Amino acid sequence: MTNDLEKTPVAVLGLGAMGHALAAAFLKAGHPTTVWNRSAGKGDELVAQGAVRAATAGEAVRAAELVVVCVVDYDAAQAVLESAADELPGRVLVNLTSDTPERSRTTAAWANERGIDYLDGSIMVPVPMIGQPEALVFYSGPRAAYDKYETALKALGGKPAHLGEDQGRAAVYDLALLDYFYGSISGLVHAFALAGADGVRAVDLAPYLDTITSFMPSLAAGAARDVDAGSYPGDAANLGMMGTAVGHILEWGEHRGLDVSMMRSIKEVYDKAVARGHAADGWVSTIEVVRGG
Structure with a gap:
């Protein structure tokens, strides 16, 4: 095994759009890279x-110290890993x-039973950003395994974050951030529809969205402190007042014949x-309702 982390031999299992980008990033960083894909015809570039x-996943694993798998879902990942299970002990396996989180922990248990050092990860950027300094990738699992190959993993994104020993933690962060993302873009689409119902073009509304998006980071930081403290000061804007505003949006959306199911749920x-x-x-304070207690 080489001690030169900058040139760690790696294997990438799965050459979909993301897997291809991961392999390309390793190559660009100078890592000897072996690739494998279930179906033929990928990887020529x-x-x-x-x-x-x-020719096989096992052959790819034998050529590497660091093994990265990135396929369509965990069923596919498990099938790939089962086929190479005998070759994986002694290497660090990173599942992206x-x-x-449950599936992550199940796969981690499978790996732990076989003596495989396992890191679970979540890629938080689109394919074109792989390998860029600002690209964020979450990892969770044995700290020693992460530390050993952190330099190599930085080839995939300049902002790797190790979240702890629990192999399900990366998936927790992933789903929570995607929850925020999908809720936000759904609200954006609804806003465009609401304005459009009164003849306002989306491109005319868009420049004013910065009024809200610019203070969202500080708003999120303050909200996080309140959530963790279990204290919800309403001096600046109380829930009763804000609920009235939500009611106005709901009323006008219904009047204009929009699908208001999302806004009705918020109300x-x-x-x-x-x-x-x-x-x-x-x-x-609405988190007390969302938690279901």
């Missing part, structure tokens, strides 16, 4: 750049396939929080 194409949560006595508290 990588081979032209210096990658070695393996997206799924739930229901606000109403439940008010009914629990949070009318004078801040909007963060």
Whole structure:
């Protein structure tokens, strides 16, 4: 095994769009890279750049110290790993396939039973950003395994973050951030539809969205402190007042014939929080309803 972390031999199992980008990033950083894909016909460009194409997943694993798998889902990942299980002990396995924390922990248990050092990870950027300094990739699992190959993993993204020993933690962060993302873009689409129903073009509304997006980082930081403290000050804007505003949006959306199911759900949560006595508290108090307690 080489001690030169900058030139760690790596294997990439799975050459979909993301897997291809991961392999290309390793090659660009100078790592000897072996690639494998279940179906033939992928990887020619990588081979032209210096990658070695393996005939089997096991063959790819044997050529590497660091093994990265990135396929469509955990069922596919498990099938790949089972086929190479005998070759994996003594190497560090990094699974960058997206799924739930439960699936991550199940795969981790499978790896632990076989003496395989296992890191679970989540890629938080789109394919074109792989290998860029600003690219964020989460990892969770044995700290020693992460530390040993951190330099090599930085080839995939300049902002790797190790989140702890629990192999499900990366998936927790992944789903939580995607929850925020999908909720946000759904709100954006609804805003465009609401304005458009009164003849306002999306491109005319868009420049003013910065009024809100610019203060979201500080808003999120403050909300996080309130959530962890279990305290929801409503001096600046209380839930009762904000619930009224949500009601206006809901009323006008219904009047314009929009699908208001998302906004109706928000109003229901606000109403439940008010009914629990949070009318004078801040909007963060709605977490007490969302938690389902």
